[in-house]
Amino acid sequence: MADAQQQPSVLIVDDDANFASAAADFARAHGFQTSIAHSLEESRRAMGRGMSDLTMLDVTLPDGTAFDLLAELDARQHSRIALMTGETSLETARRAVGLPVLDYLLKPLCPQQFESLLSQASARALAQIAGARPDGIVGDCDAMRQLTVDLDRVAPARVSVLITGESGTGKELVARAVHDRSRRRGAFVAVNCGAIAPDLLASHLFGHERGSFTGAQQRHVGYFEQANRGTLFLDEITEMPPALQVYLLRVLETGEVTRVGGSENIPVDVRIVAATNRDPIQSIEQGKLREDLYYRLADFVIALPPLRARGTDVVLLANVFVERLNAEHGQVKQLAPDAERMLVRHGWPGNIRELRSVVQRAYLLSDGPLVRIPVLGRRALPLHQDDSSIVFHVGMSYADVEREMLLKTLTKVDGDKTEAARILGVSVRTIHNQLARLAVAGDDAIPHV
Template sequence: MALIQRIGLHSVSSNTALPRADDRDLTLLIVDDDRDFALSAADFARTRGYTSYLAHSLAQTRDFARLPAVDLLLLDLNLPDGCGFDLIGQPGLPELGQIAIVTGEPTMESAARAVSQPVMDYLVKPLCPARFGQLLDRVAASARPAPSAERMGMIGRSAPMRRLAAQLQRVAPSPLSVLISGESGTGKELAARAVHETSGRSGAFVAVNCGAIAPDLLASHLFGHERGSFTGAASRHFGYLEQASAGTLFLDEITEMPPALQVYLLRVLETGRLTRVGGSDEIAVDLRLVAATNRDPAQAVAQGLLREDLYYRLADFHLEMPPLRSRGDDAALIARSLLERLNQRYGTRKRFADGTDLVLSSHPWPGNVRELNSTVQRAYLTAAGDEVRLVPGPNMRVYGSEDDPGSVSFRVGMSYADIERQMLLKTLAHFGRDRTRTARALGVSVRTIHNQIARLRESGHQVD
């Protein structure tokens, strides 16, 4: 057995599901080839409230990649497959809190190297119990709270939300751009705001919906303009990019931005400088960009809605928002929180009727949290007394049968690829496979029709 956990003297193989640190048990990872020392250190740490995990080589530490975080890494320098220093900063490890070096062969060189690394302490074997205890107590005092959605302004305790919270906490302090994708109503702006609020950036959070601004005005709104640069430009205007300097710019529905404008955005991201519309001077900006889309990013690139070079620049870190239907009991938590807010706002004491949890868990919530919010508010306002009965609305659809050649049926939850495929095939059939008339009706080029047909054939669809 490659690795063991000394808790109650039972062993855990690398295939065993590892306990999570979300309940805030302090975690200690001991990497030492001296098994007796490692077991003794684990037993001592247990008296201080630590759960200990043991690895006896650098290679065995990979078995602990599934841990969400490690509060203290106790690292021996002389290991069978290398030096302990080689482990620091390596990818594939859980998030590390503090690091302490332990060695039975101390040298000035290793001590100096430890000082130059993010190392909290340098211990010499045999360990002094008092000093080891002080180290464990210092780590416990400085341990960060476990990532949680609630702590970041979102409601949810499900596994998908815990993973999301851990990802948010990991990326927020970095300067990386973030791309958030997910269905409408899943809370992409809340996630973007959480990134900003936990980033430590001093500037403002500026949110922009790219689909809500006319394409010919978006450049001026984003980059700003100089006085007289166009009709009606009576004064200088600082754009959203400048307003978000030292802060975070959130671009929602990034795929609605015209491709020509995406080129200029990419240049700003790469150079950190912009030029206002009608201006000639370059202006330095220091901003963190978070973008969001309810489309599949790879499909958006393939469809020409998102430039590939901008996609790679935006997706330094990609977050996927889980749909509400995959979040278990989170729907009930959110509903109760919404009802509590309504009660506080209007001074009431309304409550949900019996069976509400079953209603919440059985509905697919195609509109996600936004639909749930509307459902709770509607039920609250229409309740005759203090008992609130949730009645989710029917799934939205565009009327028309798939068998009707003159109409196209969509349902909530269909991918854009499926919608476009149905639209293309039905329109082709309507015009007797005439690709020119099909292109004219759909408002695209004939070449686009040919390309879409080719992609459908490559994916196994029969297209005449």
Template sequence: MIGCSRAMLDLFDSIGKVAPLDATILLYGESGTGKELAARALHDLSGRPGRFVALNCGAIAPDLLASQLFGHERGAFTGAQQAHAGLFEQAKGGTLFLDEITEMPPLLQVFLLRVLESHALCRVGGSRDVAVDARIVTACNRDPAQAVRDGRLRSDLYFRLMEFPLTIPPLRERREDIPLLVLHFLQRLNERHGTRRAFAPEALQRLAELPWPGNVRELRHAVQRHYILADSDLVDLSQPPRHDESDAAVDLTEDSIFFTVGMTFAEVEREMLLKTLAMCNENKRAAADKLGVTPKTVYNRLSRYRSRDERKPLRGLLFGT
């Protein structure tokens, strides 16, 4: 995590104080702000010897999520040919990071609350309790209090997760960090490709003035794109983008999608799905309703994109990275 702004220094201070403790933590921040980085920092500073295990609750079909989290015994369901230790057990002595916690089905939220309260779980199809020793860090990109009002998050689980909340500031509230981030991303690209490219001062100034609705993730993609298009070791942003940064901000807030002649049906479908998800604040069921498909279809498509390493953030698609 990189930053010299007041907001980031306060965040670093809070992470350092709570990391060694066993408090349950809820990270709240917009998409692309670095919630998983914060979760990893909490684990690294905790002193816990176990693994850091992460799960995006919105990326797993609801009927599979219970088995992924709590594990299952042999014969618990069709295809369960052997016992399986869930992520809680895999994170023994370490940290379990549950991203998009508001996407977890309400029924599973009841079981999660029981594990948090009792420090024990029962595998799917099992009859005995298994002790749990994992530090729980959760995250969401929507207001958790609003999620409770919308029925997306149980109020009892909300109050349990709010034991120690941390807010990750958006990039627009820490603009003084943009030059540091840009130089960091560029340095990593130079190290990876054996180059010595640098941004012109006016380029850094322009980058610091842009809105960056996609936050740090969008900034990283933009740096990579301009690095690739540079004709010399001086990156001056002279190459015309397929979609200008200012246009990207408009596209993310309007009900429009950018298509080009020659795109495959699979690419059109993917961009349509990702844009609809963004419009619905990553709510898979709402997106499925708008697209006229079942939620299972949405989950299956997202799983396919990940398995083929095809799913890129919407802002990355707009920048062509």
């Protein structure tokens, strides 16, 4: 059970005592704190005692209607509102459109619909808590819970950390969290090894003396010295030239740097956090990463999962982005009721970075209080697994699944169509026909037919 202060809350406003009690029991079983009001006057008093994450309002009450109450409310007071009614009315539905209402429900409530409503409200409540965390890390899936445990263990230790994960999974955010939770008082300095020209990277990392090369008009203090007593984050470590990896290894072993063009050995106390979006073992085999440097960097490895593997964390993150946009623009918007379905079904090949972009665009394009996520087209997912496995995701068509299976199998058998047919349990003719269809469709990933 979650801490009481972190439990989402629901206020149920309905003059039917039996219905209100049953709804409260259902909400409590789903982790909500509950309160009940049977009239507008009671609901006003309940609201005066504090903000609820979800308010469920019966349209018709003994002393007025839900619309009377909605007219009095600051939308910031009760972030999620659902209207309930036992009678369908075109006029009532029309009045609900355009209001900051999460849903319009017909009684008796469908359990699946009620559960979805609570899930959405809980996600937004968690988002508000997560958005307030100083490290900015958001997530409630098993992998992210384990990440929190790992951070608490490794941050205070004097060990190097290697963070792996696809682009856009939040590697720099985790690196900053390692630094913030450590006892180090120096600066956090980040450098992308793939964004600096190889012939300038040594100067940026280790510094240079005046006149050491053309254009070096004054002494430059490198990133290692800037991060003294702090943390140096080396992003995309596999993009560092092999010759420079040798020098980096020496610096890590001796704790001293020598500026380019200099002779003085300068002591530095720097904690290294490195990151890569490549498989480090494959990078070693491909000659992109020195094996001895890998073992020096990988005292502790943190593997960040792709967004598609984090379940409903995508909804939690989307709510966090909406809350941040609300704060930035001074508005009170919320995800539309169908957003969860749209968010969960997409594969997110660009991970959190792609999600942030999609939510921001949807937010800016929404005229009313609801942020509607557009239908997102299928995109090929990055395949960072080994050669004998394939990643599929919910939402892929059978045609896409067959394509991935066919092309990956052909790659595995070096284009031998007979062997591919044997492995897949189909005829060679079927292989040729499928390749021909892909060729007609203009698929540039297929081998020569």
